[in-house]
Amino acid sequence: MPSPASVGFKRLCLFLCLLLLPSASHAWNGAGHRQIAALAWEEMSAENRQKVAALLRQHPDYPRWRQRQQKNDPKGDPDYGVFLEASTWADEIRGDTRFYGAKDAPTPRLNGFPDMRRHSDWHYRDAGGGNIDSALKKLASDLAHGNRAAKIYALPWLIHLVGDIHQPLHCGGKNDRGGNQTTIINPARSKRPEMSLHKYWDDLPGPHWQRGKYLSDALNKLRRLPPPSQAEPVGDVNRWYSESRELLAKQVYPPRKKISAAFQKHAETVAAQRVSAAGRRLGRWLNRLL
Ligand SMILES: [Zn+2]
Structure with a gap:
């Protein structure tokens, strides 16, 4: 039987290993997701906004979204604010004990939900796995039918x-x-300028706490970008995926570890274009699905 000391040592090693693993970022940060939701809302018909609001009101986490909306924008439209707050829910359930990860025992179902998995592999697709594209197609079909x-x-x-x-x-x-x-070095951050390239891109839309006036300012800039052509097919997940792949080949990795002012400007432009396109496309897709 292992001595308590050796068990303690093993635990310490495990803890240190976990600390050393690069912490994985998961998405645009909250600012990016709220900007996308806000642009989608503008694209949606009044009737579809009502349908969306009615669905979100029946979600078990509606009270939390409503609370945040009231705190940050007490005079604003609750339906709009709740729609924005719901945009980060899929990331928040990663730390939520009502949901379970790949190695955990299943948790009881909420609200008749189809399943309670955290589905961390739904957020991406790369050579190592993930299935964001097929997940999107399945979710769209569930939302429609x-x-x-x-x-x-x-x-x-x-x-x-x-x-x-x-x-x-x-x-x-x-x-x-x-x-x-x-790892890149981001000179714009005086404290801890070293970060992963993934986090660097996630944070390009703005600080994660961006709401209210700061969000409005960011949206004003995004609205100046040309929207995707009305002629493009609605809900074309494969196209969006290929566009991201094309950007990866040439636009996403900086030439040097330390981010230059020129690269920063370029990356901000690319990120704004992607956020703007995502928002418009989400709105058009919801108009189609609801
Ligand atoms: Zn995500």
Whole structure:
């Protein structure tokens, strides 16, 4: 039998190993996802906004979203604010004990949800795995044709994943877990300028706390970008994925480890274009699916 000391030592080693693993980032940060949701809302018809709001009101986490909306934008439209807050739900359930990961025992179902898995592999697709594209297609079909519980479940996922698939590093990388294992130096950050390339891209839309006036300012800039052509097919997941792959080949990796002012400007432009396209496309797709 191992002595308590050796068990303690093993635990310490495990803990240190976990610390040393590059912490994986998962998506555009909250700012990016809320910007995408806000642009989608503008694209949606009044009737479809009502349908979306009715579904979100029946979601078990509606009270949390409503609370955040009231805190950050007390005079704003609750339906709009809740739609924005729901955009990060798929990332938040990663730390939520009501849901379970690949190695955990299943947890009880909420609200008739189809399943309670955290589905961390739905957020990306690269050489190592992930299935963001097929997940999006399945969720869209559930939102259009599923029963009430399936629709309520699918909606926040769809809002989130349309954003993720437009983040190039969710669609591949250079054998570095979507840029999570590539380190860059970001001189714009005086404290801890070293970060993963993935996190660098996730944070390009703005600080994660961006809401209210800061969000409005960011949206004003995004609205100046040309929207995707009305002629393009609605809900074309394969196209969005290929675009991200094309960007990965030439636009996403900086020439040097230290980010230059020129690269920063370029990356901000690419990120804004992706966020803008994601928002418009999400709105058009929801108009079609609901
Ligand atoms: Zn994500």
